[in-house]
Amino acid sequence: xxxxxxxxxxxxxxxxLSSGAMGQARRMLNGGxxxxxxAHLLEATPPKEREILWGLIDEELRGDVLQYLSEDLQSDFIxxxxxxxxxxxxxxxxxxxxxxxxxxxxxxxxxxxxxxxDAQDRHRIELAMxxxxxxxxxxxxxxxxxxxxxxxxxxxxxxLRWHDQLPDSTDALLVVxxxxxFIGRLxxxxxxxxxxxxxxxxxxxxxxxxxxxxxxxxEVAKLFEKxxxxxxxxxxxxxxxxxxxxxxxxxxxxREDAEHTVMSMAGLDEEEDTFSPALKTSRRxxxxxxxxxxxxxxxxxxxxxFEGTIQQITALAVLMPIxxxxxxxxxxxxxxxxxxxxALGHVSGSNLRWLLRRELIAGAINGLIxxxxxxxxxxxxxxxxxxxWIIGTAIIINLLIAALTGTLLPVLLKKMHIDPxxxxxxxxxxxxxxxxxxxxxxxxxxxxxxx
Amino acid sequence: xxxxxxxxxxxxxxxxLSSGAMGQARRMLNGGxxxxxxAHLLEATPPKEREILWGLIDEELRGDVLQYLSEDLQSDFIxxxxxxxxxxxxxxxxxxxxxxxxxxxxxxxxxxxxxxxDAQDRHRIELAMxxxxxxxxxxxxxxxxxxxxxxxxxxxxxxLRWHDQLPDSTDALLVVxxxxxFIGRLxxxxxxxxxxxxxxxxxxxxxxxxxxxxxxxxEVAKLFEKxxxxxxxxxxxxxxxxxxxxxxxxxxxxREDAEHTVMSMAGLDEEEDTFSPALKTSRRxxxxxxxxxxxxxxxxxxxxxFEGTIQQITALAVLMPIxxxxxxxxxxxxxxxxxxxxALGHVSGSNLRWLLRRELIAGAINGLIxxxxxxxxxxxxxxxxxxxWIIGTAIIINLLIAALTGTLLPVLLKKMHIDPxxxxxxxxxxxxxxxxxxxxxxxxxxxxxxx
Numbered sequence: 004x005x006x007x008x009x010x011x012x013x014x015x016x017x018x019x020l021s022s023g024a025m026g027q028a029r030r031m032l033n034g035g036x037x038x039x040x041x042a043h044l045l046e047a048t049p050p051k052e053r054e055i056l057w058g059l060i061d062e063e064l065r066g067d068v069l070q071y072l073s074e075d076l077q078s079d080f081i082x083x084x085x086x087x088x089x090x091x092x093x094x095x096x097x098x099x100x101x102x103x104x105x106x107x108x109x110x111x112x113x114x115x116x117x118x119x120x121d122a123q124d125r126h127r128i129e130l131a132m133x134x135x136x137x138x139x140x141x142x143x144x145x146x147x148x149x150x151x152x153x154x155x156x157x158x159x160x161x162x163l164r165w166h167d168q169l170p171d172s173t174d175a176l177l178v179v180x181x182x183x184x185f186i187g188r189l190x191x192x193x194x195x196x197x198x199x200x201x202x203x204x205x206x207x208x209x210x211x212x213x214x215x216x217x218x219x220x221x222e223v224a225k226l227f228e229k230x231x232x233x234x235x236x237x238x239x240x241x242x243x244x245x246x247x248x249x250x251x252x253x254x255x256x257x258r259e260d261a262e263h264t265v266m267s268m269a270g271l272d273e274e275e276d277t278f279s280p281a282l283k284t285s286r287r288x289x290x291x292x293x294x295x296x297x298x299x300x301x302x303x304x305x306x307x308x309f310e311g312t313i314q315q316i317t318a319l320a321v322l323m324p325i326x327x328x329x330x331x332x333x334x335x336x337x338x339x340x341x342x343x344x345x346a347l348g349h350v351s352g353s354n355l356r357w358l359l360r361r362e363l364i365a366g367a368i369n370g371l372i373x374x375x376x377x378x379x380x381x382x383x384x385x386x387x388x389x390x391x392w393i394i395g396t397a398i399i400i401n402l403l404i405a406a407l408t409g410t411l412l413p414v415l416l417k418k419m420h421i422d423p424x425x426x427x428x429x430x431x432x433x434x435x436x437x438x439x440x441x442x443x444x445x446x447x448x449x450x451x452x453x454x
Numbered sequence: 455x456x457x458x459x460x461x462x463x464x465x466x467x468x469x470x471l472s473s474g475a476m477g478q479a480r481r482m483l484n485g486g487x488x489x490x491x492x493a494h495l496l497e498a499t500p501p502k503e504r505e506i507l508w509g510l511i512d513e514e515l516r517g518d519v520l521q522y523l524s525e526d527l528q529s530d531f532i533x534x535x536x537x538x539x540x541x542x543x544x545x546x547x548x549x550x551x552x553x554x555x556x557x558x559x560x561x562x563x564x565x566x567x568x569x570x571x572d573a574q575d576r577h578r579i580e581l582a583m584x585x586x587x588x589x590x591x592x593x594x595x596x597x598x599x600x601x602x603x604x605x606x607x608x609x610x611x612x613x614l615r616w617h618d619q620l621p622d623s624t625d626a627l628l629v630v631x632x633x634x635x636f637i638g639r640l641x642x643x644x645x646x647x648x649x650x651x652x653x654x655x656x657x658x659x660x661x662x663x664x665x666x667x668x669x670x671x672x673e674v675a676k677l678f679e680k681x682x683x684x685x686x687x688x689x690x691x692x693x694x695x696x697x698x699x700x701x702x703x704x705x706x707x708x709r710e711d712a713e714h715t716v717m718s719m720a721g722l723d724e725e726e727d728t729f730s731p732a733l734k735t736s737r738r739x740x741x742x743x744x745x746x747x748x749x750x751x752x753x754x755x756x757x758x759x760f761e762g763t764i765q766q767i768t769a770l771a772v773l774m775p776i777x778x779x780x781x782x783x784x785x786x787x788x789x790x791x792x793x794x795x796x797a798l799g800h801v802s803g804s805n806l807r808w809l810l811r812r813e814l815i816a817g818a819i820n821g822l823i824x825x826x827x828x829x830x831x832x833x834x835x836x837x838x839x840x841x842x843w844i845i846g847t848a849i850i851i852n853l854l855i856a857a858l859t860g861t862l863l864p865v866l867l868k869k870m871h872i873d874p875x876x877x878x879x880x881x882x883x884x885x886x887x888x889x890x891x892x893x894x895x896x897x898x899x900x901x902x903x904x905x
Contacts, residue, residue: 047800169643192620231702251682261712269790281815320771339720364732
């Protein structure tokens with residue numbers, strides 16, 4: 004219901020904007036719509052109209068909107084604000100969201116913002132900014148509620164009632180020693196059902212997961228998925244409690260991680276603004292086109308080696324893209340399965356040999372089937388049996404090489420700490436193009452010259 | 455810490471297995487390792503060894519392991535069990551996980567399993583199975599704790615203490631009328647801080663999100679992400695409370711949805727077992743190779759139209775893959791950005807024109823830049839200025855067509871309810887291959903014949 008009426012409000016806002024009813028639009032942007040919807044609206048709006056929208060949002064609400072925007076847009080908007088404006092916009096933010104935003108600012112402005120905060124807030128922010136953005140420490144919140152192990156649950160319940168509200172995603176209180184050493188967690192659900200007269204120590208869980216502050220965020224996400232967590236404590240090297248990571252941030256990481264794979268396969272950045280201007284867009288994409296151009300020239304130079312053969316038998320020029328294309332498709336199927344297998348932790352040294360054998364067999368089977376089909380078509384088309392043998396053999400060779408490359412390449416890239424999703428398919432198709440042209444034109448040169 | 459020692463246990467298990475210490479391996483599989491780790495181990499093991507592992511797991515623990523397996527493996531194992539074994543394996547499962555498993559069984563076995571359950575369980579399962587697997591009703595759990603609006607919080611707290619434990623991910627109690635109509639939710643966090651003497655009605659949230667049972671699971675996931683939810687109530691058309699969806703299931707959906715995009719781009723199924731046998735693998739992939747072969751022949755037949763020109767100027771055969779490849783890369787960049795934009799809800803009728811213009815401008819800029827580069831190289835390589843003009847023009851044409859196709863194709867496919875991630879790139883590269891060869895060879899025929 005709530006969602007439905009937001010949809011309605013959003014279209015009313017669009018109507019107000021296009022009809023020039025700015026007063027009404029301003030009211031809707033400042034309280035009429037949830038901030039997350041305002042952020043979504045900004046993301047879904049081309050630059051010029053986006054500027055107008057942003058100008059209509061009250062200064063003190065801008066921080067709330069900013070936290071829901073993609074990095075690209077955050078940098079864009081926040082980069083134009085001075086320290087005072089940043090401070091006005093961010094007073095109501097959660098610590099982890101504030102830290103995220105601060106990291107988009109130039110150092111000088113960060114310093115100014117920190118200066119104008121009270122000592123405790125400054126200390127907490129400096130603590131969180133000490134860890135890279137993509138670690139447990141970088142995504143943690145410090146809004147933990149901690150208790151000591153030797154008080155009774157009744158005392159805990161009365162202590163909680165002192166709060167106006169508990170932080171979001173509080174599914175457990177964290178039990179610490181006098182020195183802030185992490186001891187265990189007291190799940191709210193246990194607190195509610197246990198006898199109020201027993202102590203925290205008797206109910207708390209000590210064999211629970213704790214995250215080292217330096218743990219990578221994708222590893223954090225895997226642990227949350229595996230153990231169905233809502234929140235998890237973050238500790239430093241000395242087991243001192245620093246804060247906690249909550250599921251809402253983990254969901255964002257999972258989503259970003261997935262987008263990263265899809266976008267980097269096309270040489271794109273997952274934080275890219277859908278409506279970034281043409282010049283910026285073309286600059287970002289030019290690099291990828293350039294890299295692919297290099298590999299295309301490599302393939303061309305292979306063809307160049309066989310110009311003489313092509314001049315004699317032009318059918319080769321007609322059919323050669325088929326050999327390269329079949330290798331590329333087969334190889335990227337293997338590559339995709341391997342990249343996923345590695346990401347899921349299924350691939351290890353002990354089963355790599357099994358996978359390679361499976362891929363080679365599957366490549367051989369599909370190679371044989373489609374080699375026969377292509378050979379028959381080629382023979383009928385060009386009335387040349389030799390051509391059929393040659394293209395069939397070339398397809399089998401290329402599908403086997405594709406299986407080999409698709410299996411081993413991502414493992415190799417991973418070992419070299421290169422993202423296989425980004426560079427894997429470029430390298431793979433270069434290999435299948437080169438091998439495809441080489442095998443097909445090479446075999447043709449051998450057999451037609453021997454004639 | 456807990457995680458660390460599991461890693462250790464897992465390698466100890468592998469060692470036990472390979473050294474033939476079956477007793478030790480059996481102990482580790484049945485209680486020594488968490489079930490989620492046993493499931494992961496099965497996923498990461500080739501078929502033959504997997505059979506051995508499965509045989510070592512106690513019958514009554516198999517259900518717990520099954521729930522963590524991918525669909526492919528679930529079907530494989532559960533398909534071989536009879537109703538009695540299924541029942542023995544699944545007694546401890548959550549309702550939603552049990553329903554998931556049942557859906558992999560033949561109808562006759564489902565009937566037998568349902569027969570042997572008590573009436574209440576049977577009723578609840580039939581209720582959940584009434585909704586498709588990929589809807590809110592299909593993923594919901596019925597383990598809700600409900601309260602009436604006019605009792606005091608003190609009564610609620612005492613009522614909760616009657617439970618041994620609360621269901622996982624219980625962040626709120628659900629408030630219902632005598633007829634089970636959904637009225638609102640009582641967040642646990644409010645229950646803990648509010649005065650125990652006031653009534654549920656005074657604290658409950660009525661303006662909260664409720665999910666229609668027929669809502670698609672990907673829409674459910676979007677709402678959870680947007681509002682940072684831990685759980686949400688599911689209601690039927692009459693606003694009667696049916697159950698609730700919890701964040702752990704939503705995380706799975708987000709992950710599967712992301713995998714689906716990546717896998718379908720290579721014509722693969724996201725539920726595919728990493729270690730499925732060679733024959734099964736090659737059968738699944740053959741279809742995709744066949745579809746791509748069709749499009750490759752289409753491109754070939756375009757080249758075939760220009761055999762005469764190629765025979766006179768073999769440089770055309772050497773350079774033609776470059777034109778096709780640049781179009782393919784440029785087009786898939788546009789396609790990827792558009793598919794993501796559509797998934798995020800950024801693309802609408804009102805801004806599609808802006809996006810098309812942006813893509814055409816970006817395509818023209820990159821077309822111009824790389825056309826010049828390729829032309830210069832072609833001129834130097836083949837000592838032929840005309841060839842430079844021809845290939846440059848062909849590249850610009852192909853990048854513009856790629857931008858046009860990449861922008862409009864996914865919108866069109868979406869309108870026709872076809873998944874753009876699955877068929878988008880095949881259609882796109884067919885277009886850029888055909889247009890690339892046509893433009894390059896066509897221009898060459900025109901200009902060399904005019905000579």
